[in-house]
Amino acid sequence: MTTNAGNASSLDRAKVLGIVKEELAEILEKSPDEIVEDVPFTDLGADSLALIELVEALEETLAAYAAGFHIDDEDLESLLSVRDAVDYVVVKLQVA
Numbered sequence: 001m002t003t004n005a006g007n008a009s010s011l012d013r014a015k016v017l018g019i020v021k022e023e024l025a026e027i028l029e030k031s032p033d034e035i036v037e038d039v040p041f042t043d044l045g046a047d048s049l050a051l052i053e054l055v056e057a058l059e060e061t062l063a064a065y066a067a068g069f070h071i072d073d074e075d076l077e078s079l080l081s082v083r084d085a086v087d088y089v090v091v092k093l094q095v096a
Contacts, residue, residue, distance in 0.1 A: 017037065027054055030045075037086070038083050041080060041082070044082075069092070
């Protein structure tokens with residue numbers, strides 16, 4: 001049986017953006033269309049608890065592409081917008 005585990009090459013920036021928007025929309029009870037990439041999380045209504053939920057959701061979802069994917073606690077402070085989160089994941093997974 002084959003899975004996507006460990007296959008970060010199947011991700012691109014647009015796919016990562018979609019994942020981040022979907023997860024954040026679910027947490028904030030919004031439509032993904034309401035999540036704008038360069039608007040700060042705080043302007044979207046996301047508090048620190050929502051961001052922790054987002055990190056946990058991303059770690060769980062992205063583990064299907066890269067086993068053991070983890071966002072370091074000390075990196076959380078630099079994630080201020082959807083774009084920051086997407087860029088972080090793209091760099092960490094080394095996707096295009």
